[in-house]
Amino acid sequence: xxxxxxxxxxxxxxxxxxxxxxxxxxxxxxxxxxxxxxxxxxxxxxxxxxxxxxxxxxxxxxxxxxxxxxxxxxxxxxxxxxxxxxxxxxxxxxxxxxxxxxxxxxxxx
Amino acid sequence: xxxxxxxxxxxxxxxxxxxxxxxxxxxxxxxxxxxxxxxxxxxxxxxxxxxxxxxxxxxxxxxxxxxxxxxxxxxxxxxxxxxxxxxxxxxxxxxxxxxxxxxxxxxxxxxxx
Numbered sequence: 001x002x003x004x005x006x007x008x009x010x011x012x013x014x015x016x017x018x019x020x021x022x023x024x025x026x027x028x029x030x031x032x033x034x035x036x037x038x039x040x041x042x043x044x045x046x047x048x049x050x051x052x053x054x055x056x057x058x059x060x061x062x063x064x065x066x067x068x069x070x071x072x073x074x075x076x077x078x079x080x081x082x083x084x085x086x087x088x089x090x091x092x093x094x095x096x097x098x099x100x101x102x103x104x105x106x107x108x109x
Numbered sequence: 110x111x112x113x114x115x116x117x118x119x120x121x122x123x124x125x126x127x128x129x130x131x132x133x134x135x136x137x138x139x140x141x142x143x144x145x146x147x148x149x150x151x152x153x154x155x156x157x158x159x160x161x162x163x164x165x166x167x168x169x170x171x172x173x174x175x176x177x178x179x180x181x182x183x184x185x186x187x188x189x190x191x192x193x194x195x196x197x198x199x200x201x202x203x204x205x206x207x208x209x210x211x212x213x214x215x216x217x218x219x220x221x222x
Contacts, residue, residue, distance in 0.1 A: 034210055042113075042200065042213040043152065050208075088152065095140055095207045096165045101151040
């Protein structure tokens, strides 16, 4: 059975801090690793990673994949209160996306 | 930006009743999915659908569940005889190809009493 594990489960920081969220996966016929941000309702797409070692960046967020060690990290620099959310990672195989349990990030002013 | 829309946003039903949750995927997407999230738990895969057929389904997706694309735009999830444990947020998602990111709707909160 496919498995995705995220750590930490929750994180409380102050504005301006940098955070690193971790995601390890065991997915049969692995195709890609996806990161989502879930605020109140729908998970919204952040990154899709398919190749090891290539960093993807979007503003203050960046992510990288290690297919040898089967993990990915999501970095957020200079955090803001608007970054408070649940961050989900998931591994895909042939159209099935298996999510981890999420990391709850709380950013205090 | 195109988005996945789901209706209703909240559905309350009695145990044993049938419910149909509706979704309109993004128009040029070919792959459709249903996920559910029980309160406080992770988002779980239910089923994927392509070319009018189920591609993959999880153990959760038993005979009580069915999916349908009745016309060119809607994608539905039917639960035949709801149980208390079916209470959850149900998310519909779509993707352009099997290797593209999934885009999620805002969900339908199903409450079974």
